[in-house]
Structure formats: structure tokens, C-alpha cells
Amino acid sequence: MxxxxxxxxxxxxxxxxxxxxxxxxxxxxxxHGHYGPGGGFQGGVLLAVSIILQRLYLGTExxxxxxxxxxxxxxxxxxxxxxxxxGVIPMLFGGAFLDYGNLPIPWVHGAELRxxxxxxxxxxxxxxxxxxxxxxxxxxxxxxx
Amino acid sequence: MTLVQIILAVILMLGGAFFLTxxxxxxxxxxxxxxxxxxxxxxxxxxxxxxxxGLAVYNGWGLSTFKILFIIFFVLIASPTATHAIARAALRxxxxxxxxxxxxxxxxxxKKS
Numbered sequence: 090m091x092x093x094x095x096x097x098x099x100x101x102x103x104x105x106x107x108x109x110x111x112x113x114x115x116x117x118x119x120x121h122g123h124y125g126p127g128g129g130f131q132g133g134v135l136l137a138v139s140i141i142l143q144r145l146y147l148g149t150e151x152x153x154x155x156x157x158x159x160x161x162x163x164x165x166x167x168x169x170x171x172x173x174x175x176g177v178i179p180m181l182f183g184g185a186f187l188d189y190g191n192l193p194i195p196w197v198h199g200a201e202l203r204x205x206x207x208x209x210x211x212x213x214x215x216x217x218x219x220x221x222x223x224x225x226x227x228x229x230x231x232x233x234x
Numbered sequence: 235m236t237l238v239q240i241i242l243a244v245i246l247m248l249g250g251a252f253f254l255t256x257x258x259x260x261x262x263x264x265x266x267x268x269x270x271x272x273x274x275x276x277x278x279x280x281x282x283x284x285x286x287x288g289l290a291v292y293n294g295w296g297l298s299t300f301k302i303l304f305i306i307f308f309v310l311i312a313s314p315t316a317t318h319a320i321a322r323a324a325l326r327x328x329x330x331x332x333x334x335x336x337x338x339x340x341x342x343x344x345k346k347s
Contacts, residue, residue: 097322103315110308 094148104146111139119215129211133218141226158227165220171213243292250285253277266332275317
């Protein structure tokens with residue numbers, strides 16, 4: 090249904106101009122999540138929106154080559170794995186679940202280590218949401234599966 | 235924050251409110267889909283840009299002003315593109331544009347029947 094690219098030069102140019110900015114803003118939202126509004130979920134949604142916009146204006150034939158649909162469930166699984174490991178590894182080193190202060194990272198201590206743990210969890214959530222939303226879109230348009 | 239800055243910001247934001255009101259009025263009053271997209275696509279973009287520019291003037295120089303200027307830039311390019319895509323999709327799926335002649339003809343037909 091959306092196999093070929095969208096037949097309007099205006100939409101093509103503007104979408105190709107907007108997508109890098111959307112991805113940059115998504116990374117900003119993920120990495121700025123513990124200082125301001127935003128976080129892993131919102132950043133992941135923005136990343137997924139950039140890929141969905143690409144699917145809509147380039148058509149699935151080209152877009153499946155740029156971002157293969159097999160990559161989406163793998164990304165979601167890796168994101169959940171990162172989240173789970175950030176929760177379980179502190180338990181092995183004598184803390185509670187998601188107790189970032191006990192992560193075994195040398196040369197980082199105290200509050201910095203806790204901020205780093207939150208960042209790892211945010212990245213995991215972002216990857217999981219990104220993969221899952223792209224997977225939902227690919228299943229809905231029903232091609233390549 | 236000087237007085238000139240505040241007055242300029244108020245003028246810009248009132249202009250933005252005026253254009254947004256006009257676009258809302260056009261959305262309510264105009265006869266068919268194409269006329270409504272025509273009204274909203276132009277005047278809403280201008281109203282949003284004027285309002286945001288008023289906010290930028292009120293804020294003075296700073297990081298937030300640059301963020302507002304980026305938002306203005308993206309609204310400026312994205313909003314007319316969205317309007318174009320919607321109107322184009324409507325035309326290609328076969329929605330007929332409204333004309334006065336056809337409308338009066340249908341009116342008389344309705345009255346006769």
C-alpha cells in the first residue's frame with residue numbers, strides 16, 4: 090500500500106529535512122531526562138516517530154533497506170535486557186533491585202554512579218520503546234512479515 | 235526587560251491572537267474542506283509564529299530564546315507541508331471542490347424535491 094515513495098516533492102524534501110532534527114531532539118530528550126522534562130519513553134517515541142515518518146514518505150521498499158524490520162524486535166529485546174541487567178547486577182554485588190549505587194563500575198562513586206545508573210536505565214527504556222513502536226507500525230501495515 | 239520590549243511583545247502576541255481567531259473563524263464558517271485548509275494552513279501558521287516571536291521578544295537574549303526561534307523555524311516549514319499533504323490526499327481520493335454554481339443548483343434541486 091505504501092510501497093513506493095510519496096509522490097510529492099514538497100513532502101519528500103521537508104521530511105528528509107526534518108528527520109535528522111527529530112532524531113537529534115530524541116537523543117536530547119533521552120540524555121536530558123533526569124534534569125528536565127522527558128526521559129526514556131518520550132525519547133524512544135520520538136526516535137520511533139522518525140522511523141515511521143521515513144516509512145511513510147520513502148515507502149516501505151526503500152525504508153526497509155534503511156531500517157530493516159527484523160531490527161525492531163531485536164532492539165526492543167536488547168533494551169529490555171539492558172534495563173533488566175541494570176536492575177539485577179546491583180543485586181549480585183550486594184544491593185537491592187535497581188540500586189545503582191552498587192553497580193560495579195570503577196572510578197565512579199556515589200551520586201555520579203547513581204546518575205550514571207539512571208542514564209543506563211533511560212537508554213534501555215528508550216531502545217525498548219523505539220523497537221516496540223516500530224514493530225507495532227510494521228505489523229499494522231502488514232508487509233515484510 | 236525594558237518598556238519597549240514589553241510593548242513590542244504585547245503587540246506581537248495580540249497580532250498572533252488575531253490571526254488565530256481568524257483561522258478559527260474560517261474553520262467554522264467556510265463552506266468546504268479545501269477552503270477550510272486554505273484558511274487554517276496560512277493564518278494559523280502566521281498566528282503561531284507571531285505569538286512565539288512575541289514570547290521570544292519578551293524573554294530577551296538567552297537559551298530559551300534560541301529554543302523558541304528553532305520552534306518558529308520548524309513550525310514555519312512543517313505546518314504548511316502538513317496542510318499541503320492533507321489537501322493533496324483529499325484531491326487524489328476524489329473530493330470535489332466546492333463551487334457556487336454547483337451549490338446553487340443543488341439548492342434549487344433540494345427545494346424542488
